[in-house]
Amino acid sequence: MKKLFVIDKTVFFGSLVFIFLFLSIGIFFPSEAERIFSEVQGYILYHFGWLYLLSVSIILVSMLLFSLGRFGQLKLGPDDSEPDFGYISWIAMLFSAGMGIGLMFYAVGEPLTHFMMPPTAQPRSVEAMREAMAVTFFHWGIHAWAIYAVVGLSLAYFGYRYNLPLTIRSGLYPLLKDRINGPIGHAVDIFAIVGTMFGIATSLGLGVSQINAGLNYLFGLEFSPTVQIAIIVVVTAISTTSVVVGIDRGIKKLSEINLLVAILLMLFVLVVGPTSTLLRDFVQNIGLYLDSVLLRTFNIYAYEPTPWVDNWTLFYWAWWISWSPFVGMFIARISRGRTVREFVAAVLFVPSGFTFFWMTVFGDTALHLDVDVAGGQLAQQVVEDVSIGLFQFFSYLPLPFLTSVVSIILVAIFFITSSDSGSLVIDTISAGGATQTTTVQRVFWCSLEGVVAACLLVAGGLSALQSATIASALPFSLVLLALTWALYSGMRADLAQRNARANASGALRAQPFSEVPWQKRLSTMLRAPTSRDVNAFIERVVGQALNDVAEELARRNRVAQVRQVAETGGIELVVPNEGVRDFVYGVLPATRPVAAFSLVQSAEREERWEAKTYFSDGSKGYDLMGMTKEQILADILYQFERYLALVQLPDSRLVTTAPEHSAEI
Incomplete structure (x- = not known):
């Protein structure tokens, strides 16, 4: 008789214990939940915010050095392996899994919020406009993708080249040796599952809030937790179907369709908006980003403490860290046969470049509309409720009803691809790296993601989801640093073997x-x-x-x-x-x-x-x-x-x- 579950019992049940412990706060102490979550978030950011900032900086520099140096020629797999997916399909899948919902939620909302409440500039000034776009680029640029890249590169390298199982602990083998199969390895995989679960729950919370806001704006549907839970149930059911179908027929097709629709929507805004101005703004935004990226990389506002860095930069870094097992595992599974240089270059710069143009088209168009047409009303509406920002934005452009409907569909599909991709990843980790598991097991994790998102939304809304993300990312930031060092050790060993083989070949027949x-x-x-x-x-x-x-x-x-x-x-x-x-x-x-x-x-x-x-x-x-x-x-x-x-x-x-x-x- 076939087993219902194929699991590593320690990792599977250990993860569930931590997930349910956190959920129990919202379930059994609903009136106190928001205060508890807020205090946890404040404590972690005050005492460990510097760790998030420093960790991400080290990871980014390491990824660039790995790709530009002699390690770049090594393959993610045997030397003669070939990629499993075409380049376009590969990019579409990693992009849809990585940032889809966030781009829809924050494309208009973040630039306008920074315009109204910039970190250093005078609100609603020209300098505030420049700072808003520079900060938005910084939050959505190569730093985020470097975090994903270190996990993906580590898993793909040791999984396909060393024949290790696709679990986070495998990336630590050069440091831990056989101890990866002991308590330390179990703890690493548990942290990965818990971080992934709450990172995805945050994204699902953003997505369901925006879907609800869009339906409220278009059809007057009530904006409430009850409606949002109903949306979670419907979309989770669709996600479950996609998970059962699998990567090639389910996630791959949805990712490609979604990327195409997203590009068409972006081009529509580009054409009906101030096209020439946006192209000029894009060039300027790139310059602003490059000019300020080094300072912002290490700027924690130590001498002038401000809640802005906690609410934005540190939250983003924690969000990306908590998502990194999910996105990293997913892109590792689809990246066999790529070289280290190809992998890092594609993962860092291709999605970042698209994201920069996306943010310019939506963000700068929103800024120009707010200044020239809306008279500040659009920005004020975004500050009051960021989830409604995108739909308010479309009301100032042609075909607002159609574009709003398309946006809701896009968010829903991003919701689905995030949920089913995350389910496959969590399923793989909990099964000790096995990629062939049971349907019941995949459905279980997909359903649990919806339950976690629903419970935290009821307990404390988006703030509860953010707090859960920040808390779960803290231990995993140390794991990411260890993965970076392990990658260096493993790739250095392979190059040493290659050089030694060349030197020894003359002495061997x-x-x-x-x-x-x-x-x-x-x-x-x-x-x-x-x-x-x-x-x-x-x-x-x-x-x-x-x-x-x-x-x-x-x-x-x-x-x-x-x-x-x-x-x-x-x-x-x-x-x-x-x-x-x-x-x-x-x-x-x-x-x-x-x-x-x-x-x-x-x-x-x-x-x-x-x-x-x-x-x-x-x-x-x-x-x-x-x-x-x-x-x-x-x-x-x-x-x-x-x-x-x-x-x-x-x-x-x-x-x-x-x-x-x-x-x-």
């Missing part, structure tokens, strides 16, 4: 492929083996060779294991080695297109099955089909000889130990 009779090699190249051929070859020939080596090593008092890898149908020889990465010689069935020598053959292209090798350092594998047992034995010994030469070099201390391989590759 060439691979034994030349020993295969040339007629047999040619026949193997031109004839496409079937899946059955490859599986039989791996079972009979490769398996025997690996077992022979393992038995001989055991006779020489060297621990060695041969493991079947159920998920891939492969087999691997693992020789543990304390202090350095284990020796792994694995073979699995793989496919590639058969060579075509004519147009007819090209049109009827077949897939060629191979018995492909893989190793613990992510280096390129090769096909063993056509080799005899003796030739495979020679190849194993060649690889083992090369491995021993590498780990005995002076730089071997840099080689990160690989963990015990699971049944998932």
Whole structure:
């Protein structure tokens, strides 16, 4: 009988305990909840606000250095891996998962709020207008995406290159070694789930408030917690359906549709608004952002304390940190085969560039409308209720009813993609990195997200959601710093191995492929083996060779294991080695297109099955089909000889130990 849940019990139930402890405040002390949440938020920001600011700064600098330096050439996966998704689909998915609801909620609201209440300038002045856009760019720029990037890069790097499970603890392996499977690793994953849950709940709270505000503005539907809970129920049900369908058919399609509709809405505002002025403003805004980014990165207003930095910058940083396990895990799952440089450049600059243009189109149009047409009324309405700001904004443009309806649909779809993406991520972490879990389990997490958002909205509105986000982000900011250092250690180890391999290659003999009779090699190249051929070859020939080596090593008092890898149908020889990465010689069935020598053959292209090798350092594998047992034995010994030469070099201390391989590759 199939299990209803596939979970890591400690992480699963530990996360639920913390989630329900926080929810119990709102459920059992509803009259006191808002005060309690507010006091918690104030205490954390006063005593640890500097930590949020410093952590984000270190992470951003590290991501830039990783991409620009020698680490940038490393791949998120074996050296010969290719991306699983096309570039446009990849960008659409990471963007929709990252900031969709927030962009809709704050695109008009944040610039106008800063215009009315700027941090340093005179309210409603030209300087306030410039400062409003510079601050908005700062909050939604590369700092936020650097936080997502460090989690995504860490998970993708150690997950796809080291064959570790896709959980947050895996990113700490270079620092913790086998202790990632103990209490520290459990605590890290629990923090990740709790932070993700409350980060998503905050976004869902923003989304449902804006949907309710739009329906109230258009149709007079009551703006109340009751209506908002009803909206949560409806949209969560749709999200659950998308989760059950999966990434390729559900989230991917919704993300692509939503990005297209969002672009069309932005272009509409650009065309009907002050187009030439907006293009000029965009250039100016980029300059203002670059001019002030360094100071704002470290500016906590230490000498002139102000609640502004707590309410805006520190809240945003905590929000991004709490979202980072969710977005980072999600973009890691869709980023296999990318290089470190490609990953960091795309994640940092592509969504940020789009966001900057989006904020310019909506924010600057709103500023110009407020000054030239609305006479300050639009900004005043936003200050009173930011959730209604976007719809009030559309009332000053053509087709206000249509654009408002489209905006509500956009927010709803962003709501859905955030919820179902978050559910998949939490599900993966709670299952110990397993990506194939039960439908019941995915539905459970998706439903719980809606319950958390509804309870916190009832308990204290958006302020309760913000407090929960800030509290959950505090411990995870330390985890992010540890992930950054672990990434540096792991990538440095791989480069050390690559350099050592180049230095040692002259002392080692060439691979034994030349020993295969040339007629047999040619026949193997031109004839496409079937899946059955490859599986039989791996079972009979490769398996025997690996077992022979393992038995001989055991006779020489060297621990060695041969493991079947159920998920891939492969087999691997693992020789543990304390202090350095284990020796792994694995073979699995793989496919590639058969060579075509004519147009007819090209049109009827077949897939060629191979018995492909893989190793613990992510280096390129090769096909063993056509080799005899003796030739495979020679190849194993060649690889083992090369491995021993590498780990005995002076730089071997840099080689990160690989963990015990699971049944998932």
